[in-house]
Amino acid sequence: MGTKPAEERSDHDLFRTELVNLIDQRHELVKLAALIDWQAFTDKWSPQFESTTGRPALPTRLMAALLYLKHVYALSDEAVVERWCENPYWQHFSGERYFRHELPCDPSSLVRWRQRIGEEGCEWLLAHSIEAATRAGVIKRRSLDTVVLDTTVAPKAIAHPTxxxxxxxxxxxxxxxxxxxxxxxxxxxxxxxxxxxxxxxxxxxxxxxxxxxxxxxxxxxxxxxxxxxxxxxxxxxxxxxxxxxxxxxxxxxxxxxQRRDSKNKLYALHAPEVECIAKGKARTPYEFGVKVSVAVTANEGLVVGMRSMPGNPYDGHTVDSQLEQVGILTGHTPKTVLADRSYRGVQPPSGIRLIISHTRRLPPRLKKLLKRRQVVEPMIGHMKADGLLAKNWLKGAVGDALHALLCGAGHNLRMILRHLRVLCLAFIGWLMLVDPVSSSPSASMPRPAVG
Known part of the structure; x- marks a missing residue:
């Protein structure tokens, strides 16, 4: 038995109030839920989760929404299912019709879903976050012509190795x-x-x-x-x-x-895939995890490609695989790529121009465009401070790949939510200017009785 949508699983109840009548339809999560093509998740994943015996599989929209919410709000698997019971907006975002007081699933179900969908499924989640950003007006189609490449380290959840x-x-x-x-x-x-x-x-x-x-x-x-x-x-x-x-x-x-000068050292017994990566930072000379390649749009900073690079390769050797992923996720091949000096000595694929920082004798237009290379730095900082990129708890090299993709999807959704929030506040401000009496919060409050 395959998965069923929420509206098919619950009949109409006259004695219960639907979520759409409880929540504010101007909320950013409500608008974001309308921007995502949830039917595509059902068509894509339902054949993979057909159950012939026992209880039916969990709805694909519910599990995809939980993975999104986990990385948008930087929560653990246990925390996201617990907060889901308290938040009607999260339940509406997950496709529920009525408010539920029980847990949507066991936290271990998220682990099994990540394993089942694999890296391809997480790329699917990232691709739909890019499509939602396009529908919301966060980026324009021409923004995909210029992308910025950079690498960072996704630290693993291990003790400092001694x-x-x-x-x-x-x-x-x-x-x-x-x-x-x-x-x-x-x-x-x-x-x-x-x-x-x-x-x-x-x-x-x-x-x-x-x-x-x-x-x-x-x-x-x-x-x-x-x-x-x-x-x-x-x-x-x-x-x-x-x-x-x-x-x-x-x-x-x-x-x-292993000794001091050994290669491929072991830094954690429970995570043998951990590597020691030197990034040249004064505060953290060495980081223990996996190298992650990031591609963002030069204008807005939206993540259009993100993947783990095991083996700590040279940054320039990651260009081809990263641009290939950008083309798969967006359906568009960028024309110009901006990068720092760690990408020197690399020939990009034909038809793509690679511009390196501190390049001399550039036309004024390209000099101005090259200043947008720094947009990737705060985006990586936001993914580590506001998201879960600062510490990876998933197991193995496969967990590194899934974690990087989901962190990119969470960053895109945070950008969309912020964009929708600003639009909502601007609309309320416009209403205050047009009709300050009827649009004020006190106008809808009942007046006290006199006498």
Whole structure:
């Protein structure tokens, strides 16, 4: 059984008031709901969520709206479903006919939906946010001719990596996995490892780095002994190492072998895909996450392309893939691309002109246009401050790709909501000028009785 729209799932109830009669139709979320083509989501996703047994699948509009609201208001999966019960505008935006007092779904349903729709589905969400911005008048069609490219880092939700902490945690995880597999170890080094990790932190705080390195060597030696003990006991039993024990053993061996000058270092045991990226910032010299390429329009700053770039590639090598995504999402190939000096030495595809900052001997028109390159910087700042780009909680490299796309969609919707809010305030101000008596808030209030 496939998904059903909200109006088909609930019959008309004479004893309940519909949401359209409760809310203000001038609200920006109400207008935004009318700008999005929700039927396209049903046609696109309903065949993927057909359920032959059990309860019917959740409505596609509900799940798409929850993903939008999560990234517009920078909330977690748990917080967005809890606030959904309290906000009638959110329920109207999700396609509900009557106000509901129960949760729309379990928060884990959002996790499964992201996994089911994948990167293609999140690109679909970003593309529809661009279409809604075009319908709302936030951008014009000719704005797609000039885009700005830049890269940033989407930090992962991990603790700051230190050698002492990583080595001790790897030993603890490996000991626990061996015990679950029924392997009795000669020694677990639990007391020694905990004391060495704490002492290494004290020595680092006191800037006594030789003593700190001595404690780290103790931790590395303990981890190596546990690794060899697990391998010997597994061979003696005659069984092949598999499952969780194999994964823990591979991570422990990788961490035990890496040194200061090693490549492809391990910075988090639960997120091996995390990379250390140096962006040259004084406040954060190094960031731990994944590089993200961003494409925005030069005039308005609307996100027209956003994707993760694992492997920390050179910025110039991301141009072709990023422009390809812009063409897929917007159906339009830009003619001019503005970028900073990190994109030097790159030849863009034919028919596209790449203009780099600080380029000399440019015509006055292109010099003026190049000043719009800085528009991408505050847009990235807004996505990190107002959105969820500052910390990624999704798992794996796939989670990095989905998170980047959804952050771009949330930024576009925030721009649309702000645009609609300004239009509504301008319309109210115009009414105040035309008829200040009838349009004032006190005009609709009942007058007190006299006598």
């Amino acid at each position: 050698d002492s902490r990583l080595l001790n945690r790897a030993r603890e995880h490996l000991v626990a996995a061996a015990q679950d597999a029924g392997i009795t170890l000669r020694q677990s080094y639990a007391r020694v490892g905990k004391a060495a990790e704490a002492q290494a932190g004290r020595y680092a705080h006191a800037k006594q780095y030789r003593r700190m390195q001595r404690e780290i060597r103790k931790l590395r030696t303990s981890l190596g002994r546990v690794i060899r003990d697990v391998q010997r006991k597994a061979q003696a039993v005659g069984g092949e190492i598999a499952g969780a024990l194999k994964d823990r053993l591979e991570l422990a061996q990788r961490l035990h072998q």
